[in-house]
Amino acid sequence: MCGIAGIVAAQGRPAPSAALGRRMIDVIRHRGPDDNGLHCDGQAVLGMSRLSIIDVAGGHQPAYAAQDRVCMVFNGEIYNFCELRRDFERQGARFRTRGEAEVILQAYLRHGADAIAMLDGMFAIAIRDQRSNELLLARDRFGEKPLYYAHGPFGLLFGSELKSLLQSPDCPRDIDPDALSAYLAYGYVPCPLSIFAGVSKLPPGHLLRYRNGGVELRRYWRPSLATRTALDAGEAGEKLVELLDRAVSSRLVSDVPFGAFLSGGLDSSTVVALMTRHLSRPVKTFSIGFKEAAFNELADARRVARHLGTEHHELVVEPDAVALLERLVWHFDEPFADSSAVPTFLVSQLARQHVKMALTGDGGDELFGGYDRYRRLLAMERLGPLRAPAGSTLHLAGAILPDPLGGRLQRIGERLRLPFRQRYLSAVALMRADTAAALNPAAGGPGHYRLPMLDAPGADLGAGGSALDRAVAMDLQSYLPDDILVKLDRMAMANSLEGRSPFLHPELAEFALSLPESLRVSGADTKVLLRRVASRWLPPPAISKPKQGFAVPLADWFRGPLLPLVADTLASRAFRERGLCDPKAARALLDDHVAGRGNRDQALWQVTCLELWARRFLDTTAQEEPSCCCA
Template sequence: MCGIAGLVVAPGQAAPSAELGRRMNAVIHHRGPDDEGLHSDDRALLGMRRLSIIDVEGGHQPLYGAERQVCLVFNGEIYNFRELRQGLEKDGHVFATHSDTEVILQAYLRDGVEAFAKLDGMFGIAIWDRRTQELILARDRFGEKPLYYAVDAQRLLFGSELKSLLQSADCPRAVDSDALRAYLAYGYVPAPGSIFQGVRKLPPAHYLRYRDGQVSLHRYWRPSLAHKTALSEAEAGERLEELLDRAVASRLVSDVPFGAFLSGGLDSSTVVALMARHLAQPVKTFTIGFKEAAYSELDDARRVASHLGTEHHELVVEPDAVSLLEKLVWHFDEPFADSSAVPTFLVSELAGKHVKMVLTGDGGDELFGGYDRYLRLMKLERLGSLRKPVAGLLTAAGAMLPNPYGERLARVGERLRLPFQERYLSGVAVMRADIAQRLRAQAGGSAHFDLPALHEAGSDLGAGDSALDRAVAIDLQSYLPDDILVKLDRMAMAASLEGRSPFLQPDLAEFALSLPESYRVRGGRGKHLLREVAAKWLPPRAISKPKQGFAIPLAQWLRGPLRDLAADTFASRPFRERGLIDAQAATTLLDEHVSGRVDRSEALWQTLCLELWAQRFLNATAPRER
């Protein structure tokens, strides 16, 4: 687990400055405090920071091959590197280290870009091939590891985090209005765009070629929802158990201490149970909770930890919300408003005091139909031709009922009138369209969430007519890589901790997507088959526990410790003059929320995160950690 950064200049341009490479490395020190490296020649800089997990002594990067004509830096882990190495050694390749990095290099020397499809892992890879004078960038299948790039006629900049690119004066810094609109709707900026015009994210399961100043993108893998297994439910359960066990075992490869996040919910508990089957010593598990009981899962986590005999670590936190928010803004690089990042960061800090790597349950909801919004969507879709009449009734009822009930009914009525993709995306959105319009209209922007980047998401995954599959396809292409996995990567890396997601092992993921709808959702609950299998290992409460999510007492914070910060921010001259958000509208929302008449916490949190991001990343020529 590391961070990478660098640039390659077009033919005829001045050689890149090694000093720039050192600055790009330094600003992501948190991603790799154990080691660093830098390659510099007349056209290329390739830098890396390393968090040593595999081959601690011998895994230094950059790594060279083909008589130093090929240079590679890599962020991530390759779980099948030992199997790949055996095949390469049979073909005559000689290894100087025991690292997974060298396996990638040797596989590239043998197979070229075809090597990426053979990797089971999470990765951002940069290869400078002097033989062909081209730069290759590659990203893992689901987007577990990030990779930004910016290209113009003179150069291509790249990095694991946007702040590395911003060390160059040539990195674009104009805010992208479409990205801002997307952020207000969803709380994150969807790939392949970024908050800045001219800066892009390499999409998951893609590689990029940069040669003679020209860029081309290529997809090397695509998940599919088209094929459904013909296995009986009992046979599918046996196959799922086998794949789950294999996926967790493969993610246990490590030369340093490791553990697991444990919430007491189904996904994380299943991962911990399977870890316990493979380890001679107790699994180290980590949980945090808040003093507000509604936002704490400590009891559920304790129950599972006791059942599985783990070495359990927990902490009830009363965080300094102001300083914590500033830390989050720095580590996300872009505006990011998923408030569950707060507990993710806090549990990462706790785990980082004991281990260097953890396993998580991320991906389970998307693969097995676990989100409540999937269930709500399926109910709406069953209305069929009755949708429009029902929409009219709900809108009329909403106008007569007091808030918040009236608002809620009116929103459901609005959703029923929309085409399918907008109908689903409106349920994903964290800010209502009318609230976004209030915040943006007077600032000269539009907040309509008709976003082509998300409308195209999942359209090529063969979802067919199934509402569940169509929603899952969208989430696999956007919500999972751009929210869930961004949150895990940035918050774990902020604590110099590696997070691994066994549910995203390719064979397991492809099998889960092949399960018929009835194997995933049954009796008004998601994850049916996963629950049946996990019941062999877990206490009944972990199987039946309603989904809680990693939430924080956001509404209380914005009426308490964050209230003054929000008020001062919205009243400030820079906020007004920046013009990203209408200052009066933001102040009015805060007044409404503080009065207790209505909950505006999500919109206020998004607005606050946006302005604090702007202060750090728009006001500074080259952002630095405070």
């Protein structure tokens, strides 16, 4: 695992300096503290900071080919590189190292940009080809690894994290109002936007070519949501066992110690169960809990660990929430308000004391239909033409009844009256449109529940499919890459730990998406086929355990350890004058929450994270990582 960054100067512009390249890499040294390297030519600088996982001794980057006229840096892991290497050796290729970089370069030399579709892995790749004077950027299918870029008269900047681009004076720094509105809706900035206008995220499954001063984007992979497997339920179960086993075993290739995150839920427990089939020693597993019982899953994780015989490590934490939040804001680069980043950071910190790589269960909910919002959406769809009148009735009833029931009925009524896409996205959103509009008049409104990725022609991958397929397609294009995988990447990399997600193995993912709805969501049951298969390896409580999520006690924190921070933040002159949120509306949220008139914890978290981000990235240069004290 690594961090990459670089710049290609436009024709006629001065060559970028090595000093700028070093700054761009130094600021993300947490992503790769083991090694670093820099390439400089007359027009470009490419750099990387390396966390050594494969070919520890010989995997230095940048890597070169074609008499050093082709240079590459990449972040991630290629799980099928051994198979590709054997194919290329049969074709006459010779390799100097045991790592993946040479294999990627050989694929590029033979197939050009089409080589990217041959790779099974998580990656962000930059290839500078001086023969054609172009730069190729590529991002993996699901967006496991991040890649930002900015294009302008100066040329093209790119990097694994936004803070690398900010080292250049050419990087745009004006807030994108659409990105801010999206953040107030979802708690993250969806692809391809970034918080700064003029800086973009390369979408998952896409290539970017920079040549002759222009940028060309091309999608090289899209999930297939229209094809249905011809297998019956029994055959599909056996096929799923085979693919799960192959996916996990392929993610176990490593030259350093590794383990797994274990929550005790279905997805992470299934991954650990399959790991035990391939290892002669107990799997190292890691779990985090909080002292508040409602947010503590340690007993569930401990039960699975005992059942599978793992070497289990757990910790009940009482973090310094203020110091931890400052550190998380720095690592995310953009405003980010998924509060489960806190336990993700802490379990990564625990794991890094023992291992350098960990497997996770991320992706299982999207692929196998695990979210409760899928089940609720399908129930709404069964109302058919009755949705709109039912929505109006519920909204009126909610206006009469007291909270919390009245407010909940109003929210359901609002959703029932929305068009399909907005109806689903309203369940993904963290903040209601009226709350967002009160905080920022440019937010909220009719466009509150939208995704930029879906606005381009042909971008709606689920168009024409079932309601479940359409919802999953939206999650694969935004919630998974922009929230779930961002959280894993940044929090693991903050601790110089590599996280791998077996559920995102391409063949496994395609098969899961081909399952009929009844084998994913059926009535009140979710992950139907996955639960049936996993019952071979896991104790019954792990199979029947409701989805809890990696939650934190936010409501209590805003009445306790976070109250002084948020109160001082909302009262500060900087917050009042910045204009990102209306101070009176923000203060009303805090007053309601503290007085018990309603739970406003999520909106308060979004506002607090936004202002702390602004202080860090608008008011300072954000060069140094804040310290963190966690007990």
